[in-house]
Amino acid sequence: MRDWVSRLPVNVGASLALGAVATAAVAAGPGQADAAWAASRAPLSRAAAGLGSASFSGQKAFLPAAGLTSHDAVTVAARSAFRRQPPVAPLHRLLPADLLVVSPTSLPSAVVTRIKRLPGVAAADPVDAARIRVDGKFVALLGVDPSVFRGFAAPPTARASGLWRNVAGGSIAVSYTMGKLDKLPLGRTVRVDGTRTERLPVAGFGTVGIAGVDAVVSSAVARSLGVPAGNAIVISAPRARLASLTALVRKLLPRRAAVAALVAQQASAGTPVSTGAAGTGPGTAGSGAAGSGNGPAGPGAAGSGPAGSGSGGASGVASPGAGLSAAQIASFLAAAQSRIGLPYVWGAAGPRAFDCSGLVQWSLAQAGVVMPRVAADQARTGPQVPVRNLQPGDLLFYHTDPTAPTYISHVAIYLGNGLMIQAPQPGMNVQVVRADVGNEFAGAVRVELNVAAQVAASPAG
Numbered sequence: 001m002r003d004w005v006s007r008l009p010v011n012v013g014a015s016l017a018l019g020a021v022a023t024a025a026v027a028a029g030p031g032q033a034d035a036a037w038a039a040s041r042a043p044l045s046r047a048a049a050g051l052g053s054a055s056f057s058g059q060k061a062f063l064p065a066a067g068l069t070s071h072d073a074v075t076v077a078a079r080s081a082f083r084r085q086p087p088v089a090p091l092h093r094l095l096p097a098d099l100l101v102v103s104p105t106s107l108p109s110a111v112v113t114r115i116k117r118l119p120g121v122a123a124a125d126p127v128d129a130a131r132i133r134v135d136g137k138f139v140a141l142l143g144v145d146p147s148v149f150r151g152f153a154a155p156p157t158a159r160a161s162g163l164w165r166n167v168a169g170g171s172i173a174v175s176y177t178m179g180k181l182d183k184l185p186l187g188r189t190v191r192v193d194g195t196r197t198e199r200l201p202v203a204g205f206g207t208v209g210i211a212g213v214d215a216v217v218s219s220a221v222a223r224s225l226g227v228p229a230g231n232a233i234v235i236s237a238p239r240a241r242l243a244s245l246t247a248l249v250r251k252l253l254p255r256r257a258a259v260a261a262l263v264a265q266q267a268s269a270g271t272p273v274s275t276g277a278a279g280t281g282p283g284t285a286g287s288g289a290a291g292s293g294n295g296p297a298g299p300g301a302a303g304s305g306p307a308g309s310g311s312g313g314a315s316g317v318a319s320p321g322a323g324l325s326a327a328q329i330a331s332f333l334a335a336a337q338s339r340i341g342l343p344y345v346w347g348a349a350g351p352r353a354f355d356c357s358g359l360v361q362w363s364l365a366q367a368g369v370v371m372p373r374v375a376a377d378q379a380r381t382g383p384q385v386p387v388r389n390l391q392p393g394d395l396l397f398y399h400t401d402p403t404a405p406t407y408i409s410h411v412a413i414y415l416g417n418g419l420m421i422q423a424p425q426p427g428m429n430v431q432v433v434r435a436d437v438g439n440e441f442a443g444a445v446r447v448e449l450n451v452a453a454q455v456a457a458s459p460a461g
Contacts, residue, residue: 143222
């Protein structure tokens with residue numbers, strides 16, 4: 001999706017799009033809902049990561065939002081900041097987003113109906129999707145029905161009824177990382193540039209939990225910005241074989257539409273791997289977490305490909321391949337260390353300012369390696385590596401977003417000798433610190449060239 005600008009009207013670039021959940025309510029209390037949601041977004045186990053066998057002494061790395069909890073983490077603008085707050089339906093259930101359909105134009109309603117009838121599909125619902133400038137930066141924006149879509153958000157955000165009422169009233173909700181790291185004014189207006197420019201009040205800071213999505217508005221506001229109505233469909237199919245389902249969905253789509261998996265599956269077992277962890281295990285491609293990452297999906301990320309192409313990222317089963325050569329690792333690390341002292345800027349990807357994932361993408365590009373833009377997608381670019389086996393050039397991933405506690409929202413580069421380089425947060429510069437494998441650590445990934453290219457080229461990467 002990162003490179004679909006040419007597929008949508010001028011001034012409205014395509015973005016990562018996901019959709020609303022089915023409206024049928026189920027009898028589940030908050031604890032049951034959390035368990036169901038977490039089953040598809042479970043974090044990497046500490047034992048699997050090798051945390052019990054390795055530790056690093058010395059200065060502790062600073063991680064954005066480290067130490068915060070999900071309790072009251074979603075920041076919502078006061079009701080008095082808005083002229084109206086329409087009612088929003090209560091949260092009924094949480095469903096994983098497994099497949100994504102996106103098109104440069106509105107999709108026929110019959111496509112949604114047919115997808116819902118496919119075996120294994122639990123829900124399939126349309127949303128509006130575009131890449132739009134918010135506060136001067138390109139972000140992936142969704143237009144949704146707040147009453148329905150909130151079920152796809154991370155539990156803390158899903159429960160923030162005030163945030164969804166604000167969205168229904170015409171404001172814009174942004175991810176925790178964008179709100180805090182880009183220092184947006186809660187309750188005040190920001191400039192949003194679609195086919196026309198509007199100033200929208202900021203509803204609150206809460207990550208929806210979909211990789212690359214940093215802004216959500218109501219469908220009515222999306223229409224006023226020129227976003228195509230219903231040009232994306234999110235599909236929940238937690239028990240289906242995604243490669244087979246992807247092939248069935250593709251047959252139902254118009255020529256310019258594409259479908260991709262939002263989670264990876266083990267080719268042998270056909271069951272979804274964790275989307276809250278970095279990597280999938282030794283020798284397999286990682287699934288990563290669905291989260292906003294540290295920075296937006298920019299307007300021209302590398303690695304575009306034709307609609308529906310590829311057999312790895314596009315099908316949901318990525319195959320292992322060659323890692324970086326010694327020369328590429330040396331170039332990668334030299335490029336990253338050449339940026340030490342340059343400022344952190346949310347959404348920046350070099351060469352003179354960076355956010356965390358921008359530093360990774362830019363540095364690998366200097367070594368000729370194509371990478372996706374956001375941290376959550378970068379976590380899908382290679383196999384999981386235990387801490388005890390870390391090598392220079394491995395990527396370290398973290399859960400630092402209290403509004404989506406199991407999502408990957410920060411990335412650093414392992415340098416060797418217990419050190420890592422990172423772009424931490426606004427007000428700080430690119431720095432080398434002791435590698436952090438504490439409570440926020442999600443796992444490590446060793447980049448593989450073909451897997452990275454597949455994720456970067458996929459509509460979901």
